[in-house]
Amino acid sequence: MWSLRTTSLLSLLVSAIPTVFADTCSELSATTDIQVASPVTPSYTDEQLEYWSSTCSALKPSCIIFPNTAAEVAAVLRILSTNNERFAVKSGGHSPNNYFASVDGGPLISTQNLDHVILDPATGIVDIGPGNRLDGLAKKLQGTGWTFVGGRIGNTGVGGLILGGGLSYMSAQYGWSASSVIEYEIVLANGTITTASSSHNPDLFVALKGGGNNFGVVTNYKCQAHPQGDVYGGNLIFLRSPETDRKILKAVRDFTEYNTDDRAAVIVTAERTNVNLVDSWILFLFYDGPVVPPGTFDNFTSIGPITNTLRVQTYAELMAGSNWVVLKGFVVQIGTETIPLPSAANFEEVLLDGIHAHWRNVSGSTLLVPGIVASIAYQPFPKRIALAAKQRGEDLIDADGDADRMIIEMNYAFLLQSDYELMEGKMMETYGGFRERVLRWQAEGKLQETFLPVFMNYGFYRQDYWGRLKPEKRALAQEVAESVDPQGMFRTRTGGWKP
Template identity: 70%
Template sequence: MPSPRLFSLIGLLLPSLISADTCSEISLNTNIEVANPLAVTYTTEQIDYWSASCSALKPSCILFPKSAAEVSTILQVLNTNTEKFAIKSGGHSPNNYFSSVDGGPLISTQRLDHLNLSQSTGVANLGPGNRLDEIATKLQGTGWTFVGGRIGNTGSGGLMLGGGLSYMSAQYGWSASSVLEYELVLPNGTIIYPSPTVHSDIFVALKGGGNNFGVVTNYQLQLYNQGLVYGGNLVFLRNAEVDRRLLKAVRDFTEYNTDDKAAVIVTAERAQVNLVDTWILFLFYDGPSPPANTFKNFTSIPGLITKTDRTRTYADLMTFSNWVVLKGFQVMIGTETIPIPSSALSDEVLWEGIHAHWRNISSSTLAVPGIVASIAYQPFPKRIAAQAKAKGTDLIDADPDADKLIIELNYAFLNPGDYSMMEGKMESTYGGIRDRVLGWQAEGKLQSNVYLPVFMNYGFYKQDYFGRLKAGSRQLASDVAGRVDPDGVFSGRTGGWKP
């Protein structure tokens, strides 16, 4: 028979054992919605990631807070234990553990899906549980638009914490540039409201600082007037001449386009054993139709297979864009930022250099089951940086000193067993681009002394995001993180880049 002393010891230990399990503590002592592994809501939320590798990580439970107060309660419980955890908005980061967790609680912001608009001012309060297509649908008919990303299924929370590149960035800067105030639950559960005048250093750190400072439960945003838009895709069958001309066209567009309502993404895509080898051009114009010749350098290129560009609502464009999300695939995303070459050196740098390098590496992956490899060339003209600076300081602190391209690299494949090998392919792809850019700068072929940060929303987890920011931005992020999270609740127990 157990001794009275044993019962006494169990009685002393029991509270700490219970509090060490966030899922049990929240379930037993609060009204916060908790989904355990056998619940349907657990399954539906867990499979809703862009990468199957994130879905394969199994949280101990999924918590669905409906307010900042409920998020505060969850974080206060987490402060009593040492569990790993994660916060998920849309789950579009394919980096394992960035918004996914294995064996600890997952905080889903899905129930924080409010959108409250002042019709007269265009100021909106937006919850991180909204995806971009949902935002566009809710705003349909109001005459206002959100400076969001380009794929409707993207979660708004992760987008804005990484900065957010938009079709409308040349007009309005990053997605985060339009934030007026945050509602932020700090790691200790305190709720604050950073703005340009209150907690201003935290306000800056949240614009490009990722998930290091707490949980944002509301974004107060300035929206902008918008009616019908023009957009869709042009698909070209590739050959060497199409490669060369499209790369030259995106270079020229980045430098010479003066209509900030116009935007393009130029993407090359290959699939297993060359069953697909195409270019997919994303066109956008913030108006019902672009002026004549706006996209002429692209549309005049031969080899067009099909086109879907037309006048439509922004909500329709966001919903249409979801064809790019490949459910059930392991996904990796990486990136590089490069200064554009001169017109005379376009072929050498973009076609013979970067694109040939990508084709060489991607060719070595074409036997991987289900492989889809892509590279996207996205204009980053000086005007985006200038617009972002005009709206206030952010952690990215891009300089309007040179026209640049943000290159997005994607590998998607079916077999989880290929993950380690494909990591090496991704590192070789972005690493080779970086090495070439540094070499061309040393030779004087590309502008040197240009600040080239890693764009967070496209970064591979092994890339040095904070190390590529300016020293002042790195220090600000580190100082803020140290002050708001002195016990390392977020820095030591969540994934993501750490300052």
């Protein structure tokens, strides 16, 4: 009997050993000098507040790890590879999808200390750490004569932007943000530090351009920067009316088709909220240079904005001046749809009476939700963006240059986390209605049949990102993921879309 009880006790002790070692936070604290913040420390609290959505902040990691080098990231992943903890990796925290860059009960790897920006002023080749945000990156490059092909909101993190592709004001000139990457430094699931470029690990190089967080932790982006001086940009604000809807939607449709100046870019957004019954249009205009050729933006300025902040400024000032769109303390949901550009003849049926009317109907049904801010952004995706991306190499998005398109982003922000399920239904109703209409119009011959991917940077977690890519690109991503992470650590233990 004593022998049986002793054996049982020993079995219990042995079975407990994996549980002890499964605690990545404790093991890192005990065996390394890597900074590990517990839930009672200020650095933990501060980092948890750096999310665009309060639902991500509400998820509580067991600790937050702040590596300073690729070697320290490798040490973290080697420990994670010995256990089964869920984890997340965070750049800027701008993905509002829960678990994409946030985690509950497992370790969070914050890249904020990997914020290096090392520029070769002669060639414009720049090494960029994933801990940078676009406003900080633009500030570090200010005065060098070079710039990074980044997004449009300064608070956006570099890591999530590039791994999702990255749509930029400069995309018609240079393609996606990822199109300017020359080489990735990446730490694989087993702790191996390697690189991916067109000549070394070329399949991984392609998979990282639009493949998200499925292959490892990128610790450095070596990019080709591009010449940059002062720019012209700012906002036009309009009070909403049915006639303004028609004029602005026609203007952005026409701009997408007819603009031939790759330095010019626009984002056209409609906003409505139950605070003071605001119902307006806010337009973002950009020109890559201080002098705008006459007529470039006349279709927009001639409509008669009530506010015009357009001016010559530095790119760093433009980036810093965009952060007002980030609503701190709100729950945020973002979704997207890609549509073929309607012809001038049927733009009213498609854009005005179809897409925009559907958004107004659904968003109008949310106006009793506390703190609601509903918005929709119409973003030109002309052929030139697809062609510019292809000229700079292969990527997973692989958009064809056979059609002009629009990328539509829809955003619901609200105060109470208890309204998440309700608003999730509204988000799905919004983008689902767009998709149903596009497919019907294509069947009726009113819209061009063309490839319409879901743009990762704006995707809602329920959208089928991989199913909307070309099958051969999804197959490539699956092969690469299985090759670099055969145990599936990044595919099964952290959030995001999985190939």
